Amino acid sequence: MGSSPGEGDIFDRLRERRIVFVRDPLDAAEANRIIREIDLKARGLLRLRAQLNELLAHHTAQALERIERDIDRGLTLNAEEARAYGLIDDVAGGR
Numbered sequence: 001m002g003s004s005p006g007e008g009d010i011f012d013r014l015r016e017r018r019i020v021f022v023r024d025p026l027d028a029a030e031a032n033r034i035i036r037e038i039d040l041k042a043r044g045l046l047r048l049r050a051q052l053n054e055l056l057a058h059h060t061a062q063a064l065e066r067i068e069r070d071i072d073r074g075l076t077l078n079a080e081e082a083r084a085y086g087l088i089d090d091v092a093g094g095r
Contacts, residue, residue: 049071053067053068053071056071056087059086060085060086060087061086062085062086079091
């Protein structure tokens with residue numbers, strides 16, 4: 001299938017040559033550019049995360065290590081817990 005009459009199967013032709021070249025879709029320069037771009041963005045995100053953690057630690061009076069640990073594990077708080085943690089000042093009354 002997919003070959004002209006008399007040419008044989010493409011796999012037969014490849015086996016006869018015993019070598020197959022597969023081209024990398026990205027050349028080295030393009031791959032390095034993408035890697036550098038990802039690295040720069042990751043460093044920027046890590047800097048931003050550190051700044052946000054420091055800001056939260058300052059305003060909540062929690063230790064930076066606790067803020068980092070709680071953020072890493074995705075801490076979820078109800079209204080009273082958020083007040084006790086220092087994220088909010090007060091909880092509004094019921095309806």
